[in-house]
Amino acid sequence: MIIPVSYYLVLSGILFGLGVVAFIFKRNVIAVFMSIELMLNAVNLAFVAFSRAHQQLDGMVFVFFVIVVAAAEAAVGLAIVIMMAQNRESLNVERVNLLKL
Amino acid sequence: MMGPLIVFFACAVLAVAGAILLILAREPIHSALSLILVMVALAILYLLLGAEFISAVQIIVYAGAVMVLFVFVIMLLNFGVEERTDFSKLAKYVGVPLGFFLLIEVARWLYESRIGSVVASGAGTVTVAASTRDLSAELFRQYLFNFEATSILILVAILGALVLARKSQ
Known part of the structure; x- marks a missing residue:
């Protein structure tokens, strides 16, 4: 039984949409970061599915770059979160509306 | 012969359920754990697609390193349940229609394009190319x-x- 690539793409689209919804609705800044990770994962799934569909490796190589960028983003972003928590005593994105305190 | 299809749908349901749990969870730590669920389900899907190395990297780097960093920061800060504030009306009235528009556009593109008929070779029919x-x-x-x-x-x-x-x- 062979699975059509469109199944993977539909799943990827659903996950990306849920990531967008989470990005808009979550109020905790760490949860907002996690929804970005969810969107990156959805894109990775689409990359691998396309890579298999076209029998080319470029998509899989791009998945590595996406993972590297996601790791770097998580490191810098969580450092910003720690600084935000130290300076403002809140992780709510709606209470953090000034660049400088 | 239905094996891969069953595994695909099981993992797809698991991933979507994890993503919905991420949205519904009040505690950030619950969101993090459900995101780990999504990542493990995606790793199994990569195996199904015949991308073994990416599956391993997904488990080690994403579910391992990145999510441990998230959980570590959540536990370090320990702010507890996220509060419900409603300052931004923009999110509700602009964000949701835009999100649905995006989904509809993606669905329309998938419906119209020829890529849907192309078959992704799953596990078992893996060529050496990957x-x-x-x-x-x-x-x-x-x-x-x-x-x-x-x-x-x-x-x-x-x-x-x-x-x-x-x-x-």
């Missing part, structure tokens, strides 16, 4: 410059994290 050896050959020949550039990116990220998280004097 072996780890070929992947590394591609990465270190055609994409060597990009590879080196990402190492600089990681270096800058380390420096940035150190500078940001340092106690300000």
